[in-house]
Amino acid sequence: MSTGFLDVNDELSNARIEFRSQPRPIPADARVVYKLAQIAVVLNAFNKNSATIENLHLFTWSLQSKRAGQMLMSWWSGNRHASTITQKSDPHLTVALNVGLIRGMVNITGANHNRVTLQPLGVHLAQQIELDEELMGAEKMYMRQFGRLSDAAVLRKLARNS
Template sequence: MSTVEFLGANDELTHARVEFRSQPHPIPADARVAYKLAQVALVLYSFNRNSASIENLHLFTWSLQSRRSGQMLLSWWSGSRYASTVTQRSDPHLPVALNVGLIRGMVGITGANHNRVTLQPSGVLLAQRIISDDDLMTTEKTYLRQFNKLSDAAVSRRLARNS
């Protein structure tokens, strides 16, 4: 059966003009590798010894995705909201950024189970440059300062996790 037979010879669809146009679809900021690497550098720099478990890195980069997710983590952290709701959050863009960070030597994977991410000297330098520039990533820096110096143990205690 031909298309004309299927649609009907007199049907206006048989004579419709189909046109395809390229339309740009901007990539959201949190999906851009350079931005995500800067976030990773800031988060890890906020942790003791510039190192965090992959689970905590996911949690904190997830909390930077939106005001709502940031407020949720802050309420768990302060104890005003019970953290028994699923506190393991993941950032879908983090694995790509970590792979690029590994290739570029900005981060390293450590730990017996390869479950820790550690900021390497070039990553520390990036974090320090971001922190020293008052006009760069101000929202993220202000947000992370609310947690003081972080550690995996502090996150576990605050969120009542079993590590």
């Protein structure tokens, strides 16, 4: 007499198990090293290598896709109202900032801990990226369109359009 239990065990013991590697690539903007380099490029565009976290979020968000970049440029140039901006944020920025803080690349200051400043190691990274024309070329070219930035200039430029 056969029980269902034994039949299942026989099937399992004869089953062929095969593992196949199926890579699941991590998008570049989710990689901490890339995000740290991106932070260095963005903060390097600001006076004193320092910006509010909100502005850092805004500019790193704008580097995520061509559409996001075009949207910020449209707000910046006054072709579109910035009232739709509400608060653009980069979901991967927080992890990278924590790593950058631990590694001594950035410092977070301000009464509300809302200002990020490149430290000497971060400034060095930004300089190295700047020296290599091909390294992060698209990001550097995009950021140059805004000229030298400051938190006040960003506020004035985007508030003017709202």
